[in-house]
Amino acid sequence: MIHLLTHVLTSVFLFSFVAAAQGQEWKAPTAMKKLSNGLTVAVSEDHSAPTFGLCISYGIGFRLEPQGRTGFAHLFEHMMFEGTPDAPKGVFDRVIEGGGGFNNGDTRYDFTEYIESGPISTLDPVLWLEADRMKTLDFSVKNLDNQRSVVEEEVRVNVLNQPYGSFYWLDLPQKAFDTYPNAHNFYGDFKDLDAANIEDVKKFYEQYYTPNNAVLAIVGDVKTADVFDKAEKYFAGIPSRPTPPRPDVNEPLQKSERRFTESDKLARIPAFAIGYHMPSRSSPDAIVGAVTAELLHNGQASLLYQALVKEKQVAVSVDGGMNWPLGNPFEYNGPTLMTSFLVYPQNVTEDQLLAAYDGVMAELARKGPSREQVESIAAKMRSDWYSQLEIPIDRASALSHAVLFEGHFDSVYQIPDRVAKVTPEEVRSFVAKYLVPTNRTIINRVPTPADKTSSGARGEK
Template sequence: MLAAGVPAAQPPTRTSLPGTSATFSVPVVYRKLPNGLRVVISENHTAPVVTVEVMYRIGFRIEPRNRTGFAHLFEHLMFQGSEHVNKFEHVRIVNENGGTLNGSTRFDHTNYFELMPSNALELAMWLEADRMRSLKITPENLQNQKDVVSEEVRVNVLNQPYGAFEWLGLPQRANTNWFNAHNFYGDLADIQAATIEDVQKFFDTYYAPNNAVVVVVGDATPDEVVRLAEKHFGGIASRQLPPRPDIGEPPQSAEKKFSESDKLARTPALAFGYHLPDRMTRDFFALSLLDPLLVSDESAKLYQALIKENQIASEVSGGFNYGLGNNFDYNGPMLYTFRVDYRPDLKGDDVLKVVDKVITAVQEHGVSEDELRQAKVNFRSSFLENLEGGFGRSDLLAALALYDDDPHRINTILTELDRVTTAEVQTAAKKYLVPANRTSIDRRPEGGTK
């Protein structure tokens, strides 16, 4: 039985593409089970494959205090066995049936997915339901994964040049609320301090059907997926979820600048970020379209100014949710982050002077209609390309269901972007891309360039 009051399947919204007569739509059917589990189906029979994704609304942003890195550690533990699936068997079963799988931890969610032949759809859903119902962790497995995650931190952060400073260090400097400003990859002492009791409490609190969404994309029908969801997930009891903590970030009123030395870096690099407007607002969409004009390819304004014209940098990159996701798969305070690798004879302030000149031009003169039109084309191309693959589509549908309770919005995003005007882009740049709203880290080789 489906939850009372949940609307029947709706035909997909058809979204007109700017400047063309073509339309684009993603098939979306949205259901909720009585236990609160969200179920999203996007039918596509072009190939006999399915992507099955389960996304839980718990990420490293609200992991327990004094347990930094715990959400990521827990992701590893979800592969260590469940009631009917022993350690390592989940991976083995998927691989032996011609599939692949993975998981990831992000700011506001943790997800697990399988890409399988469509005749293994039920198998994938059974595997995910079994570990939602009954995680099995032993002290030995926990210690093993604490050691694995600790080594991952050493390899990817502590022993790497720059130490992931643009996506791990910058939020800690820019934000003031602990939930947004702690080391989410994890301090080694916190990782090693995790206990079996911590694991069980985290599982019982957050890994509940009413805190999750199941998405199936590909060669399956809505009726089939809903039937399997009811069969395998329907008997898992919902739980009382704790009140969500206040993750709000107070407005930044003055520029923050930091300088860090790096024992492993050979050349300097600058990371800087601006606090973004709330996700899915008009200013958010306006800055989403300014983004490809500032930093996308060799035609972008910052590339031209920093690399071509002034020749002070060798590389420039950036974006929303930089290094961890995209514009849509988060639900809280976020930075618009940039990284610039620059000449050793200069300082980070020299880079920021050029950046400010580029942004000031946008603030004072705006962007042209042709530029905005091209930005919309670029964004649309990237957006649609991401939806071509099963995982790109499932991940966006999951985020929209989990954060907005509206996976159908996948078919309105392009329309909302198409409504953005040059005046809105200029206004958003004036409001958000200002030094007082910016934090930067100038990361330089210890003892000078090498």
């Protein structure tokens, strides 16, 4: 039975992939509806198994949190699991996991999402629970203190007590960007977290966790009309509330390279983080940037890995991408970076590594990649995207983000075709325009004895 099911699912996937490769856009049955309170509901039917995937995304992320409230978006992701007056702490998890399901939450630059999956028989209780915590939460000092401690411990574990301290995704944006929305410590300064009180938490919830600032997406063994009816039943009675105006997240043009050095008491060998400013999501260059970033960073066949690790042996590892690592290159709604994270041996100097790195960029800007290289990475990107859409919870997530950013879901199904149309010349032109020293910020993270302090910034060149 397992082998038969695998064969059927594989056949469905291969059919859709081949159809798309032949120029036929694959699009799952999908519809959307906006309730009277502003909540947008997207539904995509998938009858391959009696299950569902659900994602509700709120229009609040790292870059949208108010000044003086750094880390609030992430803190509130945790607060949403503290329970409500009608479903106290623990009920949410017990209902979902007890029914054989799964749930989680994530905070990113432009959204906070909550995801659930499970047998289709549990959809109604899950919808009730999500609507319940959209109405209100259990606001108490105990719950706030509990989740504040959890978040601060997360910072200690993931940043303060880890080699490299996540500097390539936490420090780099703060150095590369200039405006508060993009350049503040989005994990949260302890002074801001410690200063938070119940009134702050209630205000944040009332402003951002409102139906008119959310998108609910459901994918699975459902009928579209039935889901719309359920959404009306559970969510329509929740009143909308005013949301703050979106801050100006635009960045001034960077005109010269920025270089910094940081010390690391836990790292044994040095590491480099290089961040280039990328075009806006609405720009035609954005999809070229996504393909270029994958060409440079995706796996051991990538251009940077082959040049820096295999050939010149000036690095021991290469990672990175566009809107990486807290997202994918298609889901951002403001300024973002293409980041290269390079770990290199002690016997290699900073200048040697950068010279080899820049050599790859110069060659790519001069000659461009081969057609075979572009077609190969495009095929992989399309395959990965289709594989993601085959999973109900991942498709629901992608749909909710697209609707939140654009008001519609069409772009979710257009991505593979757009990727396939990128040409070697477009990549060459993109590298020559965007991947230049004046458009980048570099942090060199070097091991330092425990009794030494940070060497600080070297300033902007």
